[in-house]
Amino acid sequence: MSGLFADAEDVRCRLDAVGYLVDEGTATALHLAAALGRPLLLEGEPGVGKTSAAKALAAALDTPLIRLQCYEGLSASEALYEWNHQRQLLAVRLAESRGDTLDGSGLFTEEFLLDRPLLKAVRHDGPLPPVLLVDEIDRADDEFEALLFEFLGESAVTVPELGTFAAVRPPLVVLTSNRSRELHDALRRRCLYHWIDFPSPERAAEILRRSVPAAAEPLIASATAFIGRARTLDLDKAPGLAEAIDWVSALTALRVTRLTRADIVTTLSTVAKSPDDRTTLTDSLDDLGPPPVG
Structure with missing residues (x-):
């Protein structure tokens, strides 16, 4: 996938153009993932912009974003593919109405195959590879990680009834994790890795200017x-x-x-996401509030 970006600076500039400010480390990680054709595992605290990085990457390349949101109990059929049972049943009834019969080989064909995110990414036929976002992989079960190994290593998905589908243009794969659990070493070995920190105050302020342009500078x-x-x-x-x-x-x-003390107290629910955090922040206002405090 070489040629998608010239270098890390090109990544930074093109992401900047679609409204995503990125530091040098993240720009380099994204450039290497594209240049080497390797999946990229992004970890960091919730809210640092891991998911947004994948979205911005797709926007910068003007290519589709395919998203697989992970959760406990995520199944292979939801991630890889499944069969359209309603159409299969309809085909059987139509065959019976004509006095014909359909065997298994007639029911398990591409006509009845439903692409889910991984197979959809493999079968994408656009001029550029899609960006596949495997979001919050740490929320999925341990067993689900094993389902990803073939895909991550070979950009392929095997459908037993039809064979193996391999990507003509391997997708750009970005996995994100909030470290709610440890990921298997086998998964990590298949990926490049980058930790995203909270942005510096200067970059955070610039992100806020762009995200809320009506906000006053003070x-x-x-x-x-x-x-x-x-x-x-x-x-x-x-x-x-x-x-x-x-x-x-x-x-x-x-x-x-x-900003005043009254403003902070009134709007604290947008910052504190639990009763304990609200209490901690309220008790610490004298230390945290910007002077002067009204």
Whole structure:
């Protein structure tokens, strides 16, 4: 897949053009994944922009984004493929009405095959490879990871009744994990790896400017500082970029231009995602609130 990007700087500029600000490390990881044709595993705290990186990559390349959202109990049929049983049953009844019979070979053909995300990515026939996002792989069961090995290693999916489908243009695969559990070494070995940190205050402020263009500059500065200091507390869920954007959007909707204690208390539900976190933040306002506090 060489030729998709010239270098890491090209990645950074093209993602910037679609509204995603990326640091040098993430730009390099995305460039290497594209150049080497290797899946990329992105890990980091919730809200640092892992999913958004895959979305921006697809937008920058103007290629389809195919998303597989993982969860406990995710099955092979939901991820790989399944058979259209309704159409198969209809075909059997039509054959019977004509006095014919359909055996297994007539029922298990591509006509009755339903592509799910992995097979859809393999069978994509566009001019550029699609971006396949395997989102929150750590939420899936351990056994599901084993189902990915053939796909990740060979960009192929085997359908026992039809054989193996191999990608003409292997998809750009981005897996994300919040580290809610440890992933198998076998999965990690098949991927390049990059950890995404919370953005620096300067980059966070620029992201907020782009995401909430109506926000006042003093509000962006004070909100960025508050969020950064809040992450140093012992919270159940440290506020990420998503929470920061929601918070500044809420404050702007309330026509707040300068952050005060009252504003923080009124809108804290956009930052704190549990009762304990709300209590911790409220008790720490004297330390976290930007001066002056009204």
